[in-house]
Amino acid sequence: VTLANWVAKTANLWQDGLDVEPGQRVAVLLPPHWQTAAVLLGAWAVGATVTETLPASAVATDEGRLAEVLDEDGAPAVLGLSLHPLVARLPRPWPGVTDFADALLYGDEFVAYTPPDPAAVALEAGSLMLTAAGLVDAAAAFVTQLELSATDRLLVDVDLARDAGPVAWLLAPLAAGASIVLCRNADPAALPRRAESERVTVTLGLHVDGVRAAGG
Incomplete structure (x- = not known):
């Protein structure tokens, strides 16, 4: 299943399973991850x-924050993720929580009931607010800043990615057509071998001898 398939399945889950509508706030309380x-x-x-804070109409989070989210007033729609690489279900069921593994039940194509408005706010991150069109422009600017191309495989430090936000770690590589390799708790001694095995051509937030640093 490709990322495009997962995006379609997840969009169908948001729209049909959790009744998310255009303009509603969706809090994504998750670390950088393919899911x-x-x-x-x-x-x-x-x-x-998309926002990183509560309250929101819907929330996506991992098991570590489910109790916190469920204690929120207003009972948002909650999507729980195990973040297991094979999309295993949560270790135990949570009342009122939709398991991300349910996305497998949804279709591989998505059609929005109401097409997204390019001028509508798509991302709130602190004081930063970007429209859908603004996300596209910001991603393109990062492609230039990071000097990314479609042939690149970008090794990204997860901690830096969390701080930098999804435009830098996700949208810019996608806009460039590059591949993303997320690295958590990187062991500096093991990085050269990891970079070689993953055929990494550029890094973000990590140093590997002989590999170009993004924007460097």
Whole structure:
């Protein structure tokens, strides 16, 4: 299943399973991860406004924050992720929580009931607010700044990616047509071998001898 398939499945889950509508706030409380990419892109496909804070109409989070989210007033629609690489279900069921693994039940194509408005706010991150069109422009600017191309395989430090935000770690590489390799708790001694095995051509937030640093 490709990322495009997962985005379509997740968008269908947001729209039909959790009743998310254009303009609604969707809090994505997740670390950088390929499933987070599907959650973000699926929410934007519906036309939602992605945020990193509560309150929100819907929330996507991992098990570590489910109790916190469920204690929120207003009972948002909640999507829970195990973040297991093979999309295993949550270790135990949570009342009122839709398991991300349910996305497998949804279709591989997505059509929004209401096409997203390019001028609508798509991302709120602190004081930063970007429209859907603004996301496209910001991603293109990062492609230039990071000097990315379609032949690149970008090794990204997860901690830096979390701080930099989804435009830098997700949308810019996608806009360039590059591949993304997320690296958590990187062991500097093991990085050269990791970079070689992953055929990395450029890094973001990590140093590997002989490999170009993005924007460097």
